[in-house]
Amino acid sequence: MKLLIRSRLMMKTLVASALLLGSACVQAEIAVVVHPSNTSEISAADISRIYLGKLKSFPSGGTVVALDQPEGSPARDAFVKQILNKTESQLKAYWSKLVFSGQGQPPKVVDSSAEMLSLIAANPNMIGFVDVSEVNDSVKVISKF
Secondary structure, eight states, rough: OOHHHHHHHHHHHHHHHHHHHHHHHHOOOEEEETTTTOOOOOOHHHHHHHTTSSOOOOOOOBBBEEEEEOOHHHHHHHHHHHSSSOOOOHHHHHHHHHHHSOOOOOOOOOOOHHHHHHHHOOOOTTTEEEEEEGTTTTSEEEEEE
C-alpha cells in the first residue's frame, strides 16, 4: 500500500515538474511599437540595427529614440534573444565596448511597459517593445515576434 502511495506521489511530482518546465520554455510574443503617425516601413533587421545603435533614423527621415525594458523583464529577455540574437551578457559586453570607446549609448531604459507606451504615444521619434498583451490604441504595432 505504501509503495502504491509513493509511486502515485512520485508520478504527480513528475507531471508537475514537466508542466513547470514546459511553461518556462514558452516565450512572450513581443510587439514593436511606434507613434501612430509614424509611416516608416521597418524590417526586423532594421529593428535590430536600431537597438544595436547602428541605425539612427527612421526610413522616413526622423531621428530614432529607442526605448528599452528593464533588465530581467520577460519582454526584454524575449526581445534580446529573438530580435537581437544575443544573450544578456553578450549585449552588455557589446554596449560596454561602444560606450567605453565613445561610439554610442544604449537605448534609454524605462521603468515599465506603461511608461514606454506613454512616452511613445507622446513622441513620434520613439520606438519600443512590449508584450503583445499590453499594446493599446495609443501606439502603432509595426512588427510582432
